Amino acid sequence: MISKKLQDAINLQINKELHSEYIYLSMAAYFYSNDLDGIANFFSVQTQEEHFHAMKLFNYLLERGGKIELKTIEGPPIDFKSHVDVFEQTLAHEQYITKSINELMDMAIKENDHSLVSFLKWYVDEQVEEEATASRLLARIKIINGNGQGLLMMDAELSQRTFTPPGSE
């Protein structure tokens, strides 16, 4: 059985992952509206990743005999200043999620919940990848600096992204 304090913290993290899904859906919409369907595809796949992150926590909490308490999902940003702005917000958001996962890990360590510590290691590693991807794409969109040819190349590359549930590749 998991403690009430950790249960609450996991429920909050589920909400943050679902909010992430919502944010990336809004970003996908922005790029679809700007006729960059490949970059939109990247964000669309990201929504699936975030849903996976939420469901992994959801299933874990149930396995531990915890209670799922779904909360209201905050609305995402809907207006973006530029393509660069979207990627800046992506990186900032992933840094925020990393901080949140680290705080959850700190709580699990403090409570000596070895199972949760082991489970959260997956998220700690996943966040390294999430931040690295966001950082790389931000650097590239800055280099492109509105250049049409560069944008179309990035768009073509990101159109190839597909969702593979981690563990099944």
Ligand code: FEO
């Ligand atoms: Fe679920 Fe993008 O972190």
